[in-house]
Amino acid sequence: MKFKFYFILALCTVNFAIAQTKEQAGPSFDFDYKNELDPQFVLIDNYNHYLLSVFNQDGMLNNRRMVLRKFDQKNQLVDTYSYNFPKYDTSTLYDYLGSTETNTGKVIVYTKSYSNKAKKSEIVAHVFDKATATFTTTVIDSNPILSAMKSGDVYLQKSDNGNYIGIIYTRYRAKNEPEKTLVLVIDNNSQNVAWKKEAEFTNDHLTKSFVVTNSGKVVLLRDNASFKKANNYNYMVLVSADVQEDKAIETPVFLQKMKAVSIGPQDYILAFNANSRGMRQANFTDLLFYDLKQGKTLQNIEIPEFSKVKDLANVLIRDISLQNNEINIFTEAKVEVVTKPQPGMTSMMMDKVYTYGPSYLYTLSFEGALKSTKKLTTLPTKADVSNSYGLLTVKGTYYISTGYQPSQYSTIYNTLYTLNAANGYEPVKKASINLSDNRFAYQFLHYFADSSTLLTARIEGENKMALVTFTDIKL
Numbered sequence: 001m002k003f004k005f006y007f008i009l010a011l012c013t014v015n016f017a018i019a020q021t022k023e024q025a026g027p028s029f030d031f032d033y034k035n036e037l038d039p040q041f042v043l044i045d046n047y048n049h050y051l052l053s054v055f056n057q058d059g060m061l062n063n064r065r066m067v068l069r070k071f072d073q074k075n076q077l078v079d080t081y082s083y084n085f086p087k088y089d090t091s092t093l094y095d096y097l098g099s100t101e102t103n104t105g106k107v108i109v110y111t112k113s114y115s116n117k118a119k120k121s122e123i124v125a126h127v128f129d130k131a132t133a134t135f136t137t138t139v140i141d142s143n144p145i146l147s148a149m150k151s152g153d154v155y156l157q158k159s160d161n162g163n164y165i166g167i168i169y170t171r172y173r174a175k176n177e178p179e180k181t182l183v184l185v186i187d188n189n190s191q192n193v194a195w196k197k198e199a200e201f202t203n204d205h206l207t208k209s210f211v212v213t214n215s216g217k218v219v220l221l222r223d224n225a226s227f228k229k230a231n232n233y234n235y236m237v238l239v240s241a242d243v244q245e246d247k248a249i250e251t252p253v254f255l256q257k258m259k260a261v262s263i264g265p266q267d268y269i270l271a272f273n274a275n276s277r278g279m280r281q282a283n284f285t286d287l288l289f290y291d292l293k294q295g296k297t298l299q300n301i302e303i304p305e306f307s308k309v310k311d312l313a314n315v316l317i318r319d320i321s322l323q324n325n326e327i328n329i330f331t332e333a334k335v336e337v338v339t340k341p342q343p344g345m346t347s348m349m350m351d352k353v354y355t356y357g358p359s360y361l362y363t364l365s366f367e368g369a370l371k372s373t374k375k376l377t378t379l380p381t382k383a384d385v386s387n388s389y390g391l392l393t394v395k396g397t398y399y400i401s402t403g404y405q406p407s408q409y410s411t412i413y414n415t416l417y418t419l420n421a422a423n424g425y426e427p428v429k430k431a432s433i434n435l436s437d438n439r440f441a442y443q444f445l446h447y448f449a450d451s452s453t454l455l456t457a458r459i460e461g462e463n464k465m466a467l468v469t470f471t472d473i474k475l
Helices: 002-020 280-284
Strands: 023-025 037-042 049-057 063-071 077-084 093-101 106-115 120-129 134-144 153-158 164-170 179-187 193-201 206-212 218-223 235-239 244-247 254-263 266-274 286-291 296-302 312-323 326-337 353-356 360-365 370-375 390-394 397-402 414-419 428-433 440-448 453-459 464-470
Touching: 037 093, 037 440, 049 093, 049 106, 063 120, 077 120, 093 153, 093 164, 106 164, 134 164, 134 179, 153 206, 164 206, 164 218, 179 206, 179 218, 193 235, 206 254, 218 254, 254 280, 254 312, 266 280, 266 312, 280 312, 312 390, 390 440, 397 440
Parallel strands: none
Antiparallel strands: 023 464, 037 049, 049 063, 063 077, 093 106, 106 120, 120 134, 153 164, 164 179, 179 193, 206 218, 218 235, 235 244, 254 266, 266 286, 286 296, 312 326, 326 353, 326 360, 360 370, 390 397, 397 414, 414 428, 440 453, 453 464
8 A cells, every 4th residue: 555655656746747847839930941041049048039040042032141030038039130141233142151159249140252243252240239139241351353153262160169260261273373271260259350371282182171279270171182193181281370280190091071179278180081082981980089289190990880871971070078088079970861763853853852860979088099989869850950969068967859769768758868977878868848759950959047948949830930948947
């Protein structure tokens, strides 16, 4: 009898705890999943939150602007701010480079604007000021160009600590001429140019990609795409205000997109790589850990998981976190969905479709040795709508939001689970969110510690979205 009493009491306690988690969804609003680029929560406080996105559509119905939707605590859309990017003439084109948020209540969208008619190209910052709800545009750099097709390439990256914005502008390179790459580093909060330098190269390699370190330096990845030359492997170039220094990799490898991390004052590079080129799966067989100061590879760890993924297109490093003398690397595969062309069509006429697939947490020591590999419990999601999981870090514990339903949990609840070093990063259920899976856009995730509230977004049909909060989620 006593056992029965305590069983009923425990059951009531569990039901009560679940019942306390309340969902509050705002009204749905129009959202163009196909054309709204890089949507993200910005300018979040205890009273309002904003959703930023960018349109960059060409053609007859060109649409080139940044949009900020403002929501109240009940997730109701209270205002929409839209800003058309300024143009030189009717033929002005834009490349969206990225965005950032300052600690002074401003959101900045960066673009490259260029025109065949005006024969010039500019790197531009479009700024929204929350205090005044106004937009301004500032030209960061301006250059003459030969034509729109010969306007050069511009790319942007942020440092991991958010203090610096790096922009590289590789100018058009005529045959037998050196490559000239303008490197700009911007202080994120003041938006002043911290330093700039033009790097010049006369070899056969091309600047493939780059990263910005937490100390405000830039590392360029130089690549020779020719299979016929003996020196067709990668090397890195460290660039600062007064230094341009080659950083060779002792063992010839092909690096994928780099990430910069800092341990104390020292900067390091992490990058998936392989020792030969071939199928896309074979490009992600190893993980490089490189000491920039010493110019030395500390580890190049064999990572077999992604080379087994069929139709792998890319591997994303979603986040890198340092704690407990460990480096935690959260990854996610991007997989091409291969389908047969319909009658009357060829594969060249079909738009490629991707999903986000298997995901892993790799834990390294500060010396770069692999300590553990944990597969994250996720379900594949269509790549143009949502990542396969959301990630939060609260008080040193990682929280994963996903539609995956581990078999030991009830299938009627979407799961928020934890990962921490104390239990070897094994998933432990933290909270149940009473929504069917595959309706979250998992990358939209914010936690209000003061009110124990979780903010996310729900997909509502083909071109609708609603913001949703869950209360009494104690993390």
